[in-house]
Amino acid sequence: MLMDTFNDKWRELQQHSVEVESSHLRDLFASDPKRAESLSLSACGLNLDYSKNRITAKTRTLLMDLAQSAQLAEKRDAMFAGAPINNTENRSVLHTALRQQDSKPVLVDGVDIMPQIKAVRLKVEAVVNQVRDQQWLGYSGKCITDVLNLGIGGSFLGPKIVTTSLKPYVQGGPKQHFVANIDGNHLHDVLTNLNPETTLVLIASKSFNTQETLTNAESTRQWFYDYGVTFEQLNRHFIAISSNVSKAVAFGISGDNVFPMWDWVGGRYSLWSAIGMPIAMAIGNQGFTELLKGAADLDQHFKEAPFEQNLPVLMGMLGVWNHNFFGCQTHALLPYSHYLRGFPAYVQQMDMESNGKSCQLNNEIVSSTTGPVIWGAEGTNGQHAFHQLLHQGTSVVPVDFIQPLVAEHNMNGHQDMLVANCFAQSKTLMQGKTHQQAYDELVASGMEEALAKVIAKHKAMPGNRPSNTLTFDRLTPYQLGTLIALYEHKVFVQGVIWNLNSFDQWGVELGKILGDDILSRIGQPNSTERSDSSTELLLAQYRDANKSLT
Numbered sequence: 001m002l003m004d005t006f007n008d009k010w011r012e013l014q015q016h017s018v019e020v021e022s023s024h025l026r027d028l029f030a031s032d033p034k035r036a037e038s039l040s041l042s043a044c045g046l047n048l049d050y051s052k053n054r055i056t057a058k059t060r061t062l063l064m065d066l067a068q069s070a071q072l073a074e075k076r077d078a079m080f081a082g083a084p085i086n087n088t089e090n091r092s093v094l095h096t097a098l099r100q101q102d103s104k105p106v107l108v109d110g111v112d113i114m115p116q117i118k119a120v121r122l123k124v125e126a127v128v129n130q131v132r133d134q135q136w137l138g139y140s141g142k143c144i145t146d147v148l149n150l151g152i153g154g155s156f157l158g159p160k161i162v163t164t165s166l167k168p169y170v171q172g173g174p175k176q177h178f179v180a181n182i183d184g185n186h187l188h189d190v191l192t193n194l195n196p197e198t199t200l201v202l203i204a205s206k207s208f209n210t211q212e213t214l215t216n217a218e219s220t221r222q223w224f225y226d227y228g229v230t231f232e233q234l235n236r237h238f239i240a241i242s243s244n245v246s247k248a249v250a251f252g253i254s255g256d257n258v259f260p261m262w263d264w265v266g267g268r269y270s271l272w273s274a275i276g277m278p279i280a281m282a283i284g285n286q287g288f289t290e291l292l293k294g295a296a297d298l299d300q301h302f303k304e305a306p307f308e309q310n311l312p313v314l315m316g317m318l319g320v321w322n323h324n325f326f327g328c329q330t331h332a333l334l335p336y337s338h339y340l341r342g343f344p345a346y347v348q349q350m351d352m353e354s355n356g357k358s359c360q361l362n363n364e365i366v367s368s369t370t371g372p373v374i375w376g377a378e379g380t381n382g383q384h385a386f387h388q389l390l391h392q393g394t395s396v397v398p399v400d401f402i403q404p405l406v407a408e409h410n411m412n413g414h415q416d417m418l419v420a421n422c423f424a425q426s427k428t429l430m431q432g433k434t435h436q437q438a439y440d441e442l443v444a445s446g447m448e449e450a451l452a453k454v455i456a457k458h459k460a461m462p463g464n465r466p467s468n469t470l471t472f473d474r475l476t477p478y479q480l481g482t483l484i485a486l487y488e489h490k491v492f493v494q495g496v497i498w499n500l501n502s503f504d505q506w507g508v509e510l511g512k513i514l515g516d517d518i519l520s521r522i523g524q525p526n527s528t529e530r531s532d533s534s535t536e537l538l539l540a541q542y543r544d545a546n547k548s549l550t
């Protein structure tokens with residue numbers, strides 16, 4: 001990073017933010033009827049309207065200069081070329097290779113990884129076809145009707161949200177079930193409705209070491225045993241996707257049924273690998289290929305488009321602008337699409353696990369804040385819940401509205417209303433309502449002037465609240481691929497600006513270790529070992545509540 005230039009650009013943006021702060025979005029729109037034209041762009045079927053951000057053309061230039069000075073282009077190219085940019089684990093970051101459309105070599109330690117990717121993809125396709133064509137038979141000769149997917153975090157969210165999002169394309173395959181949580185209620189409820197003879201279990205765990213996934217897998221294996229299935233017969237019912245092949249084999253899954261993944265794919269970027277098998281089982285290989293194609297096209301766009309016309313660069317830099325220069329600590333994703341209802345949770349993991357960090361690549365602690373809290377829910381539900389705070393609360397929350405334009409149903413009038421609500425929310429956030437406007441309306445409705453003055457204070461809304469609106473025609477596999485890759489690269493862009501390694505997750509580790517410690521203490525009330533008093537109190541409550549059961 002060209003530190004001096006970067007710091008100069010950062011300071012320039014700070015000064016500029018003071019200028020921008022004095023103008024209201026309402027006035028910026030009024031003074032330039034073509035504002036939306038100049039602050040919007042389309043690529044890969046995605047349309048981004050970013051005109052409702054507190055920016056001017058100068059802001060955009062300064063933000064792009066900042067990106068340049070952070071060597072974004074060089075760092076992006078290094079990622080695509082397989083440089084070990086995950087520095088704390090000395091790993092390349094190559095989820096992009098998983099969706100690369102040609103066989104151009106991608107080297108990791110001098111070895112071209114494209115042939116391995118292709119081989120695993122063909123193997124996935126073969127199994128998917130067997131299962132969907134009802135040729136994969138369970139131990140008793142019946143075909144597979146249900147697939148139970150066990151995995152958590154990156155080995156769960158991607159396949160789950162993609163299959164949910166592409167519901168209209170889910171046809172012809174077995175029913176998909178996902179269990180991630182260690183809470184036995186979930187596994188219990190799902191298993192209750194399944195038949196071991198017709199159930200295929202996919203264990204998705206990059207490490208094959210994750211407590212939740214392994215415990216759920218062991219309990220499921222026991223469920224098969226309890227039904228009378230033998231160890232040898234399990235092979236018709238268990239598949240693993242893991243980079244820890246030997247551990248998966250030790251669990252009892254034959255080598256043939258273990259689909260490898262690689263340490264150059266981060267869990268939260270892994271749906272493009274064999275981890276995406278449930279997606280292909282649900283929508284078919286052709287649909288999965290289109291999903292990859294969409295992501296690959298967005299990769300190409302990210303690599304080639306000039307910064308000012310580059311979707312992930314713009315979205316990333318606007319996020320930096322809102323977060324670092326206007327102090328917005330959270331960022332909401334509001335898909336106006338029932339099928340995309342899981343998307344905020346998916347991006348939440350991708351973004352917060354990637355950039356929720358404070359130690360820089362140069363091993364120094366950051367001096368600016370990083371990683372806003374990502375949250376959100378489907379519209380219009382949120383309007384009747386938390387939008388009140390978006391409109392009148394004291395925290396300014398930048399929003400990404402996400403709107404598929406064409407409905408996947410023929411319910412009369414619904415789509416018009418959905419879209420109208422989406423567009424109205426961003427307009428309201430942008431323009432707000434002045435005290436005078438509120439007062440005039442109240443007086444016009446017959447309210448006495450003194451009272452109107454008071455009530456108008458409650459009805460006034462500041463407006464000037466930033467949002468992006470992302471639209472696209474239809475939520476197809478291809479389009480969803482572009483959308484996911486857009487957010488992946490947005491996160492990358494921000495990681496570059498904050499000088500972070502976006503691809504490790506050390507913060508998750510300590511919780512796992514302490515979780516194991518406490519687990520071992522549950523059954524040892526008389527241990528001389530003592531934890532902090534709060535943990536001891538909670539453990540005592542837990543033991544007490546379960547005493548009558550033992």
Ligand SMILES: O=P(O)(O)OC[C@H]1O[C@H](O)[C@H](O)[C@@H](O)[C@@H]1O
Nearest residue numbers: 153154155205206207210267508
């Ligand atoms: O795929 P696994 O190795 O089972 O890991 C599952 C998940 O666990 C961890 O806690 C990480 O924070 C996630 O990034 C990962 O996706």
